[in-house]
Amino acid sequence: MSESGKFDTTNILVVGTGGQGVMTATEILAEAAIALGHDVKKTEVAGMAQRGGVVSSHLRFGPKVLSPQITPGSADVLLGFEAAEAMRWRHMLRPEGLVLMNTGRLVPPIVELGLYDYPDDPVAEMRAAGTHVFAFDASMIAQELGDIRLGNTVMLGAISDHLPFPAEVLERCILKRFASKKAELVELNRRAFAAGRAAAEAAAKAEAAAAL
């Protein structure tokens, strides 16, 4: 993981749009890192996030974290909740870093009005620029599980095998959130987590096969 100051710090950038649960997902990642004894800082560049704008949430953890912000070019993993947003923040990634992204699209009114174009193929464009991308349709997976709001658990499942700690630690932190609520919510989130994990693994295999 990347060198930052004197300390070995892991940098994870979670991006998406207001209302997608980006900040909650990052919070759960932070809880997992804390459970393992790391120092943690989490910060947002949210702007007017609730109004459908751009959200990027920085998570840094390690023995001792100073600045809460990830410096451009130093994110280890970029977790993109929306296709164009993953592209927007690609420059935050270190050159050998990994993008895990939802291919699902949220097209804003400014594009619907015909004032701007949505990129034709964000995944292909990032790959062409030399970025390591695991892509899957997390929105579709969540919808098939019955609730689009499961999208952030799917995304957390996807990142769970790309963290410096076991996937089960993260899963426990997610399920703990729902433990006090309905049992069926725990089960739904367990399935969403597993589906995200499988989707990222399939995407990794697909990319490896394509690279041959």
Add this chain to the structure above:
Amino acid sequence: MSAEAAISIPPMTAPSRLLMSGNEAVARAVWEAGVRVAAAYPGTPSTEILECVAAYPAIYTEWSVNEKVSLEVAFGAAMAGSRSFCAMKHVGMNVASDALMTMTLTGVAGGLVIAIADDVGLSSSQNEQDSRYWGRFAHVPLLEPADSQEAHDFTLAAFELSERFEVPVILRLTTRICHVKGLVSIGERNERPVAGFTKDVSRWVMVPSAAGRRLPLMFERERRLRAEAEISDLNVVELGSDRRIGFVTSGPAYMHVRESFPDAPVFKLGLSFPLPFASLRRFADQCEQLVVVEEVEPLIETELKAQGFNVTGKDILPLSGELSPQVLKPAIAHLLGEALAEQAKTAPMPVFPRPPTMCVACPHLGVYYTLSQLRNVTISGDIGCYTLGFGQPWNALDACISMGASMGMALGLDKGRSDAEKDKKIVAVIGDSTFLHMGMQGLLDIVYNRGNVTVLLLDNRAVGMTGGQDNPGSGRDIHGQEAPRVDFANLVKALGVREERVHVVNAYELPVLLKTLREETKIPEPSVIITSQPCVLIKDYHALKPYTVIEDKCTGCGNCIDVGCPAIHVTRRDRVTKASGREVDLAFVRIESAACTGCGLCLKPCAPDAIVHVDTLAMPIKVVRKSAELTPGA
């Protein structure tokens, strides 16, 4: 704004370290300090502080109508001997400063801490001002935490300082403190005896003679505070091994300095006003040169230069925005004449902008769609979600500077109009909470001075932009309990708007809204049109059956897109040539039914009646009529 961030209240007997935002940490410390009264007006990035304080039953908390009132409430409690607290965003102190500038003369009995949150980096504000000036202007001490732990600890220290020196203390936060989460060790509540109010007109009644006698005491207090800064634990020197540059810094900039230059000496100012010049002099002597890293104005730098220090600061660092490592490292490398270590870069990829939008079914959508139909009009705007009406597709807001300013600006636009614009209509747009905050006086001014302004008062029963907080217009207090509710129609009549010129209109009934606006803008006297549908983010709002588009019936006119609802998406575009030879762009649409809450605004501009309730599609196709029952929240 940041309503997405969950408000989490730690258990009363807490485990050792918790993940807390700076705002949560301040709130916890307010409780621990034994505070009895806390008041605020919501404002990003400070809003969550009072929301968290309100969860502690031991503390009286309130949403005040504006920051000045919140500070006066807190001051009153401090006069009564209670520890008290008030929080605001940076621009809030502009409003509250009238009270601050004299309470610095009286001082306080119970401890009074004022948290001011600066929006360094302008994430959600109309300007980027440096609240550290207020410490200097009002001669009160100012503390600057650098992370959540310090936000907690410095809040406690601020109360101690406030009571020892009988002075209000400013806790200066920035967005990068308020909204960063880090691990915090917390403590328990320390109940304190309340001395009670002591009558003393020479102290509490600031007439000129009394105030004149308090002035020397204030300056003497500042002298003692400067001596305190020399020995305070809040100021820390870290001597590093690389003495080429010593850094003087405060607040979150400290973390960026430490991250960027791990071996450099650092003088970290926690009590950053008054400055400890003697300690800083000793520090300077141990470094080859001194650089001041402060967000955002060169305050420490200027004061050090006035004392004869040889320092560098804003001549090599930007005057605005955060001083993060990617800003600091190149500037310091250049200063040292070094090449910056070459880092492999990942190039940015251009992507469309994604500005904030109004929500699906937001009652403001219809208002701005209607305003966009008006011609020959200047629209004076205000602070809130409805400021977004300046943008696409509405382009229906022409000015916005500060809370409540839509009123006075509109009157000025009316009185200052050019001869060529004598028929121009002047409309002012203001939200319920903003009107109560600082707009009422402006309307009174319009009435009193016989202005020709049509006021649109958008009553959505919430402070929407900050996440739907309650206010005197919502009928609920900070705890969500029922509270007296302002009657806006009677209020504006009481201010002198004639009864015939006051209209309450359903924000979803566009034809009525348009007709009323057209009529009232023709009449050369003050009118007020109150729209009355709740913010879609609050519990008063009830979603209705969603709509969908019958694909075959959509003609691609694109009229519905002009409403600006984020649930309407284009499925395909086309260009056709009309019989007249004119080329027309077509945009065929679908409605994201999972997001649609059935407000029905998009039905009005849909000529071919292609928009129907989702469930009607499953049934045999029937004629679906547009009707009043489509209005939500009624």
